[in-house]
Amino acid sequence: MVYLSADSIDPQDSESLNNPVFSSDFLNSIKLSGLPNHSLRLKIGAPVMLLRNIDPKGGLCNGTRLQITQMGINVLEACVITGERVGDKVLIPKVLIKPTDTKLPFRMRRRQFPLSVAFAMTINKSQGQSLEEVGLFLPRPVFSHGQLYVALSRVTSKKGLKVLILDKDGGTTKQTMNVVFKEIFQNLWK
Numbered sequence: 325m326v327y328l329s330a331d332s333i334d335p336q337d338s339e340s341l342n343n344p345v346f347s348s349d350f351l352n353s354i355k356l357s358g359l360p361n362h363s364l365r366l367k368i369g370a371p372v373m374l375l376r377n378i379d380p381k382g383g384l385c386n387g388t389r390l391q392i393t394q395m396g397i398n399v400l401e402a403c404v405i406t407g408e409r410v411g412d413k414v415l416i417p418k419v420l421i422k423p424t425d426t427k428l429p430f431r432m433r434r435r436q437f438p439l440s441v442a443f444a445m446t447i448n449k450s451q452g453q454s455l456e457e458v459g460l461f462l463p464r465p466v467f468s469h470g471q472l473y474v475a476l477s478r479v480t481s482k483k484g485l486k487v488l489i490l491d492k493d494g495g496t497t498k499q500t501m502n503v504v505f506k507e508i509f510q511n512l513w514k
Contacts, residue, residue, distance in 0.1 A: 334422060351432055366395060369392060370441055372440065374390065378438065383408060389404075390404055401416075402416055450474070451474050457484040461488050465500055
């Protein structure tokens with residue numbers, strides 16, 4: 325099933341509200357980090373990730389991974405597949421999302437399920453999770469201090485870890501560089 329968002333200019337942005345440049349087609353084309361896409365294609369069994377905190381006390385936080393079990397028009401049923409609530413059935417409604425971290429010259433809002441399909445995730449999104457199997461794809465050296473450690477430490481056993489490292493020519497290799505900025509350590513013991 326394909327779910328399309330309802331996009332509009334935020335009514336509080338009175339300067340942009342009636343500007344014909346900001347058509348529905350234009351707003352539908354906007355893709356931002358943390359904002360669900362205008363067109364969300366889902367099916368029963370699809371793995372998804374929450375993009376917003378819906379119920380932090382109940383474990384439905386940004387980054388929670390779920391598997392779709394039932395689909396309605398304005399609500400989805402899903403099964404939690406990570407964290408303390410593994411196996412719990414939850415309902416995910418369409419919500420009104422206003423992007424906050426944006427350089428857009430106007431304020432918009434999007435009504436959509438706060439989800440993205442998640443067959444893979446970034447190292448940052450994996451932080452704090454314990455997984456039985458991890459496949460790590462490193463097309464270039466890990467760019468931030470501690471990220472390689474975070475990525476490798478997500479897996480509960482060495483047996484469940486697979487790493488694919490590419491060299492500068494796109495071929496496979498057996499090693500990578502963990503980029504560490506030595507400046508971090510300069511004033512540590514003074």
